[in-house]
Amino acid sequence: MKKSMALALAAGVAVSSWGLTGPGTAEAETLRWARAGDSLTLDPHAQNEGPTHTLSHQIYEPLLHRDMEGKVVPALATEWAPTDDPSVWRFTLREGVTFHGGETFTADDVVFSIERAMKPTSGMKELLNSIAEVRKVDDLTVDFVTDGPNPLLPNNLTNLFIMDEGWTTENDAADPQDFAAGGENYAVRNANGTGAYMLESRTPDERTVLKANPDYWGKDSFPLEVTEIVYTPIQSAATRVAALLSGEVDFIQDVPVQDLGRVGEQDGLKVVTAPQNRTIFFGLNVGGDDLTSDNVEGANPFADVRVRRAMNMAINREAIRQVVMREQSIPAGVIMPPFVNGWTEELDEYPAHDVEQAKALMAEAGYGDGFSVTLNCPNDRYINDEAICQAAVGMLGQIGIDVALDAKPKAQHFPLISKWETDFYMLGWGVPTFDSEYIFNFLVHTKTDELGSWNGTRYSNPELDEKIVSLASQTDLAARDATIAEIWAQLQEDRIYLPIHHQVLNWGMKDNVAFDVQPEDQPHFKYMTFN
Amino acid sequence: MTDHDGTRTRNGDATGAEALVAEPNWLKDKAVRFLDSDVYFSFKRSPVTIVAFSLVMLLVLGALLGPLIAPQNPHDPAQLNLMDGFTPPFSANQFTGSFYLLGTDDQGRDIFSAILYGLRISLFVGVVSVLFAGVLGVTLGLVSGYFGGWIDTLIMRIADIQLTFPSILIAMLIFGIARGLVPVEMRNDAALYILILSIGLSEWVQFARTVRGATLVEREKEYVQAARLIGLGRIPIMVRHVLPNVMGPVLVIGTIGLALAIIAEATLSFLGVGAPPTTPSLGTLIRVGQDFLFSGEWWIILFPSLTLLVLALSVNLLGDWLRDVLNPKLR
Numbered sequence: 001m002k003k004s005m006a007l008a009l010a011a012g013v014a015v016s017s018w019g020l021t022g023p024g025t026a027e028a029e030t031l032r033w034a035r036a037g038d039s040l041t042l043d044p045h046a047q048n049e050g051p052t053h054t055l056s057h058q059i060y061e062p063l064l065h066r067d068m069e070g071k072v073v074p075a076l077a078t079e080w081a082p083t084d085d086p087s088v089w090r091f092t093l094r095e096g097v098t099f100h101g102g103e104t105f106t107a108d109d110v111v112f113s114i115e116r117a118m119k120p121t122s123g124m125k126e127l128l129n130s131i132a133e134v135r136k137v138d139d140l141t142v143d144f145v146t147d148g149p150n151p152l153l154p155n156n157l158t159n160l161f162i163m164d165e166g167w168t169t170e171n172d173a174a175d176p177q178d179f180a181a182g183g184e185n186y187a188v189r190n191a192n193g194t195g196a197y198m199l200e201s202r203t204p205d206e207r208t209v210l211k212a213n214p215d216y217w218g219k220d221s222f223p224l225e226v227t228e229i230v231y232t233p234i235q236s237a238a239t240r241v242a243a244l245l246s247g248e249v250d251f252i253q254d255v256p257v258q259d260l261g262r263v264g265e266q267d268g269l270k271v272v273t274a275p276q277n278r279t280i281f282f283g284l285n286v287g288g289d290d291l292t293s294d295n296v297e298g299a300n301p302f303a304d305v306r307v308r309r310a311m312n313m314a315i316n317r318e319a320i321r322q323v324v325m326r327e328q329s330i331p332a333g334v335i336m337p338p339f340v341n342g343w344t345e346e347l348d349e350y351p352a353h354d355v356e357q358a359k360a361l362m363a364e365a366g367y368g369d370g371f372s373v374t375l376n377c378p379n380d381r382y383i384n385d386e387a388i389c390q391a392a393v394g395m396l397g398q399i400g401i402d403v404a405l406d407a408k409p410k411a412q413h414f415p416l417i418s419k420w421e422t423d424f425y426m427l428g429w430g431v432p433t434f435d436s437e438y439i440f441n442f443l444v445h446t447k448t449d450e451l452g453s454w455n456g457t458r459y460s461n462p463e464l465d466e467k468i469v470s471l472a473s474q475t476d477l478a479a480r481d482a483t484i485a486e487i488w489a490q491l492q493e494d495r496i497y498l499p500i501h502h503q504v505l506n507w508g509m510k511d512n513v514a515f516d517v518q519p520e521d522q523p524h525f526k527y528m529t530f531n
Numbered sequence: 532m533t534d535h536d537g538t539r540t541r542n543g544d545a546t547g548a549e550a551l552v553a554e555p556n557w558l559k560d561k562a563v564r565f566l567d568s569d570v571y572f573s574f575k576r577s578p579v580t581i582v583a584f585s586l587v588m589l590l591v592l593g594a595l596l597g598p599l600i601a602p603q604n605p606h607d608p609a610q611l612n613l614m615d616g617f618t619p620p621f622s623a624n625q626f627t628g629s630f631y632l633l634g635t636d637d638q639g640r641d642i643f644s645a646i647l648y649g650l651r652i653s654l655f656v657g658v659v660s661v662l663f664a665g666v667l668g669v670t671l672g673l674v675s676g677y678f679g680g681w682i683d684t685l686i687m688r689i690a691d692i693q694l695t696f697p698s699i700l701i702a703m704l705i706f707g708i709a710r711g712l713v714p715v716e717m718r719n720d721a722a723l724y725i726l727i728l729s730i731g732l733s734e735w736v737q738f739a740r741t742v743r744g745a746t747l748v749e750r751e752k753e754y755v756q757a758a759r760l761i762g763l764g765r766i767p768i769m770v771r772h773v774l775p776n777v778m779g780p781v782l783v784i785g786t787i788g789l790a791l792a793i794i795a796e797a798t799l800s801f802l803g804v805g806a807p808p809t810t811p812s813l814g815t816l817i818r819v820g821q822d823f824l825f826s827g828e829w830w831i832i833l834f835p836s837l838t839l840l841v842l843a844l845s846v847n848l849l850g851d852w853l854r855d856v857l858n859p860k861l862r
Contacts, residue, residue, distance in 0.1 A: 236821070236822070237822045238821045238822050238823075238824055238825060241825050242825070245825070256822065256826075258822070258823055258825075258826035258828070259825045259826050261826070262825045262826055262827075316613060316614075319613040319614050320613065322614065322626065323613050323614060323616035323617065323637070323639070324613070324616070324637065379803075386808065387637055387638070390608070390638050390808055390809065391613045391638060393608045393809060394608035394609060394610075394611040394612075394613060394638065394639075395613070397607065397608040397609030397610075398609045403608070404719045404809075405719075405807065405808065405809050406719075407808065
């Protein structure tokens, strides 16, 4: 509530100053950056979530990461290759790198960080499930030993940040923050990375200030024209746009679709657009015995695949694209962005919007009179997330499902999914590895200590689980692709998720900023230049 | 008049009709007395008040008859067609060709219907929370003023403390706590009652302070002392003798408080903590409309805002007029 007041005040300030100053040019030193939501935590291993990684990428570095074009480039590792034993990858580390606190970066930090990210409270463990051991060879060489050969291992490391072993253990942060349980540790509010920017100050949900790292190893390899970053989350779409129009911020990561024209036409501002590696969908509690938020006693209507198919048919994706997204989306039939290995046009086909047939399916399943259920939805994470949910409420109402909408900020929404406290929820999923296995590991595999942490559907299919686990060590890529296709065929049959669309990214910025849209929505400000 | 008299003669023969006839007479007397009164005289002489009164009546009527007049039930999501979204007022939708008088919002909700239904929420929450605040405040004020002593000190210090915070903050605090206590699946249904509770609890202080002041004056007067002498208890004295004599200012505060409560409800809903987006009140509609200010869909925010403005202003003007009329010093 305090935040709402702050936003209301910010709105007042934004409106009152608008028209007086107008957007000037961005100053070469300070970049004022805004987006709808804040990073959930500074602990780089606690949450596998886009905006959280975006902030971490400025402060911390992985061994390798995706640059602004989406290509994998070296960061803390300079070279990597499989050894003669195909289940061992050898990484050569960059020399002469220091952490912000002055500590020297060595192989020990890599071993420590990867082991930390494999602990039960980590949000990144699914990415590392194929790793058996991380071995220090010498100070600047590390071996990753996997259970069987894993040719795709490096793709899994693009968001795995390296922390300093000494700093982390001294501050009692050797275990990642237990985010779902509301845990805290020193690394949640403090940071010590090797990245181009150092944490100056941070008030969660209000303001984070980063300063350039004077000892950055890449000083001569990157433009580094931004010397200070001021990051302010602004949840209200109108306030965010007002801030950009008035010149209060230089760069916003999510221009509301209704304001694209307005921002594009304004002198001194521009919008850069590109399809995003992210799909928006609804998850259903299909495995529970009974739903907590419904009015059906002793049975789970979502357990019936006919109900799920009826819902899939009732959602009018074209209307959502036309009206809610103003054509800034690509309707989807599968929860996998087209960039990802495993995507096919057939999988992405969605059923025609057909209320009559959907009603018939509902009747066939014994729910001709409908039922009621609560839909949980974030309101500061995806483009027009709450409006999409509202539209879905209306569409499902037409087939007799009386949906109550509960929209909240993402910091309260996401734990509902990981703690299994929601029956029906919205989620968006990007795939940093560009491979289907990532989706299966997080969203499809039965929820265990190692895998399935974002599987809020309670779906459990042992046969599929076996196939999913086998992907990590399958070296014959053709056979691997065949298994992926089999898993998708089964998933499309079971319809545990209702896909909505693939997102399109819209970054708004000052005219004099030269910055390409990164397909994962991960700006790396060290690449930003001004002209 | 002749009509009326005629009715009486004709019915006069029928036995038992006397009682029925007595009522119009009584009503007539009341009406005549009202038409003769200072209040009506002052009302007649103030065009601003007449306009304000008519506007309030119009809006109240619109709210009461909303379900009959409204072309759509905007609170039933199944009746909305998303493709009708963003239809401009007075013209047809570009995809569906549907026509809506005041246009539609982003979900295809008819703004005219949404305003009528939103008015129902705003007026309901406003009236009930003022009644709640009034009953609570008047009771505490009477007790405080009549009993005095430590009870007076306790109640008035609580009131003083509450006065140091803006009432909207208190309402948000109470709303937050109450919402946290209500189970998730009941939250949407309970939202209105939580709103009433939080606005009521944040606005009782004005009533309590005014009534206490008036009670302090009244309790020393002869009629109260006489009542005490004949052995009446404290409660009957407070309720039957003091209360009617302190009600004048309460009526004024109540009317102005109604405007405040309507604004408070709109503010809370605007901040996203009041009425849920699927059953929008005026404040919720303004919140939604705010997102489309820059993109040219002006009607989504304009019409609900105008309605809120007219409603709050008219009620306030009525309150001001009532204060002037009931205040003997201003005559």
